[in-house]
Amino acid sequence: MWFLPVAFSLYSSNIGSSSFIGLAGSGAAAGIAVGVFEWNAMICLLMLGWLFVPVYLASGIKTMPEFLQRRFPGERIQLYLAVLSLFIYIFTKISADLFSGSLFISLAIPQLNLYVAIIILLSITAAYSVAGGLKAVIYVEALWAKYNCSIPSDYLSPQETANGAACGAVRADFDHVLRAPDADLPWPGAIFGLTIIATWYWCTDQVLVQRCLAAKNLSHVKLGCVIAGLIKVTPVFLMVFPGMISRILFTDEVACVDPDNCKSVCNSRIGCSNIAYPTLILRLLPAGLRGMLMAVMLAALMSSLTSTFNSGATLFTLDIYAKIRKNASQAELLIVSRLTMLALCGISILWLPIVQNSSDGQLFDYIQAITSYLGPPVVTIFVLGIFWPRCNEPGAFWGLLCGLVIGLSKMLLEFTQPTGLCGEALPNPTVLAKMHYLHFAILLAFLTVIIAVTVSLLTRDRKFLPRMTYWTRFSNKKRKSITEFKTKEENTRAEVPKWLKCLIRENKTSSSEEMIEEQPVQKKEHEDPSEILREEKSWNIAANLTAVFLAVACVFLHAYFA
Template sequence: MTWWPVGASLFASNIGSGHFIGLAGSGAAAGIGAIAYEWNGMLMVLLLGWLFLPIYIASGVTTMPEYLQRRFGGRRTQLFIAVLSLFIYIFTKISVDMYAGALFIQLALQWNIYLAVVLLLSVTALYTVAGGLAAVIYTDAAQTAIMLAGALTLMGFSFAEVGGWNALMEGYAAAIPSIRVPNSTCGVPRDDAFHIFRDPVNSDLPWPGVIIGMSIPSMWYWCSDQVIVQRSLAAKTLTHAKGGSLLAAYLKVLPFFAIMLPGMISRILYTDDVACADPELCKQICGNPVGCSDTAYARLVMELLPAGLRGLMMAVMIAALMSSLTSIFNSASSIFTMDIWKSFRSRASEWELMIVGRVFVLVLVVVSVLWIPVVQASQGGQLFIYIQSISTYLQPPISIIFLMGCFWKRTNEKGAFWGLAIGLLVGCIRMLLDFVYPAPLCYEEDGRPGVLKYVHYLYFSILLSVITLVVVVVVSLATEEPGQEQISRLTWFTRFDPVEPKENVLTVEQSKQETSNGKACHHRKDSASSVSSVQSPSRLMSALYWLCGMERRRAGENNPVTPPAPEQANCSLEEKPRLQLIVNVNLIICLSVTAFIVGYWG
């Protein structure tokens, strides 16, 4: 892939329908603070292109759990990360995007929310199942243009309706609902609504947490999540991958203007609905007693746009949902089949892996649908805050493991595993406490345990990262050093080592099979040994094979059913000097833009 579909796909994978609904809702409820996540992501996607991706390319891996298996040896860390990644997809990605997309359709068409979920999944499955990664990336690139066109159009209508920039600045502070719970701050806009860096003790987004606590889970998402990294690994060269990261970073400037500010305008225009502060009234308006701020973006679409453009925005939201879900389904299927299923069935054929991946996606969808009610009721009805809080409980230990594995050669398997295990145990305890003791509404007394009441989730992210880091360092130093085969071309300092076969880091099953075949560096073709011929399939079966992405030879000939040989990984880090100069100059420009906008709104 060239740089532009990679960059567009990186952006589209991040800006799903949950992002539209959640970011606009956060702006309506709390101001521009949540945009810090977007601008933090600008820095992290650049770290991916310039620091992490050269290591991944040099190692020749195809999934992130596979990188950990090669870097540390053994299989337990690889399996741990694979299973955890799938849980994160359920908690913070699939269920959130399905809920957000269904919420939009429910408001637009007055459909039942679960009927809307079924419709969205059916449409998404049509090309996800048949297409594979290439189809997903190119579709994402096209949908990015649709999303941006629709979002910028709605932004123009929103500013025209509210009366311009000055009217937004003045009107937001006065957007107080007429019906509120007496003697409370419910429905009153924050005084620091137009600042990113807020009070370190009493605010909803304390500035030390924004700088440090926000960056650590963001590093996992942009630098070691399969959904994101898989797209960068599909680039033609390292330079194209860097160009994709730059394009995604530049595009991430736009959500502030195209999503966040329209959400704030929605509060001004429809204060009593979007900013409702009475639980019973909120339940009547949007069916959610904890708040209706997540309806901010959909309300703008339905009220401001004429019929034709309203249809365009419906297409935008569905495109956003499909971009996000197809990316997640593709990556989740890859992780489950390659890192979990093949660990237990090392001789699984290509056909078996394909079927298992499809069935697993269906299971993933069912579990995610069942999780939707939890999403709906969490974090005071603010979808974006739910996403970020769950991320800070599960993602920091993974970020630390990848960071140490990539940049500290002394990190070994025992240190990585126990750091991950202890860090996730602590994070899961905090997450369970969050579900058991939900945040009180603004008029209720906070009777939660102190670890919830006084430790903000961004501060907890810092604490969790420190705990994981200490365990990794102590255990690694107390145990044996990693072997040379676990370091060569697998860290930043060894990425230029000569390419050599890494037989010693293969799993036990692979080693036995490679030895029996007398080969050291080639993949197997299991189907050819077990099937000698295939009959001409019926039209129904041919359609099924095509839908599943599997080619079968039609013939009465005795042709074996042999899947195509996998492509050899491109491990080259060479870059053309002129192109390298161009991307490095753009790196400096992009970092300068990021520093300016963060400083201006800080």
């Protein structure tokens, strides 16, 4: 692809039905601060095009698990990523998409409850064999003064609540994207923690990276990333602002406070900010256009669901089941993949009440919180693997595993806490429980680095593969297949302390990493990174100049709305 399809593909892969519901809902509830998630992507896209993709292209990989499997030879890291991806699909992609789509249906057809809408949606999706759909947006202008006055009739003053917090009030900092360290979106987390999880999403996720791997050359990758970054300015105006306008127009419903009132409006006692965007669509547009936009959102949703189902089924069938049943027939694998889709549906439906009642009823906060608990260890290992050659397979594996345990602990702690209604007094949470998810992402990434670096330094130093790190992306040394190498004799290994032998047991594949013959070989097209990384001077200059413009625009937006 040339750069424009790359850019539009990156953007459309990022924006889905849950974006309309989540961004608009957070805008209605708390103002424009959620826009920092969109604008932070501008910098991460530059990192994708200039730092990550050159290594991916030079290494010749096609998927992200394949990159880690080559960089850290062995099967356990590949298995880890497959299992983790299934969890993320269930907790964020499928359940969030099902919730947003069924919410839209139940609002359009009030006679249907949430779960009946989900059954209808899944039934349609099961017959929906062509993944595709339209993306549509509405451009509107919001007035700060009107939003500042959008206080619901069931508003409770601080004197009327048990914990001294006003319910239904408009935040004083609703027009700021950078907020106090103890606010709902603290600025340290918005700058540092968000960059960690955004780098995981934009630079290591297969769905996004694959768009770049399909580009004609590196210059088209860079220009595509820059243009996609410029387009990422728009969601604030196309989704967050309409959510704020929805609160202005339908204050008592979107910004309801009383649990019984909220229950009657949106079937949730926590709050109804998630209905901001669909309510705006269904109340303001004429019947024909309303139906068309509803079809557009559902088509986008079903496209996203079918892609997720197929990806999840492929991950489980090929990366997990096929390794357990090595002689499984194609028919057996096909049956397993279909059953996996049903299992993903079932587990996601069971998880829906958590989605509905978490993060104060704000879908976007829920998605980002889950990402903050599971994503930082993965992106940390990718960064170490690309930029620190000394990182080895045991260090990467134990960094990932320990990071997962820590992240899951925080996640379980978060979702086992009682969900309090606005103004309700609750027991004081522990320090870890009340830590903001973006601050936790910083802590989790730091701990993963410490573990991975420590284990790597305490275990045998292994030579990194040519073209698998940023520093060796131009190497023309031959890289042989992992299967071509045999395990070296144990007496040739560096001695490992006995206490570590109990904790770090390397599998035979990973111990065969002396797999490089450090000698120049005759260049071939597929082994010569200069071919795929070659850039024409004019294209390179254009990409670099537009990258500078994008960085300046990102800084300006953050500063102007800070």
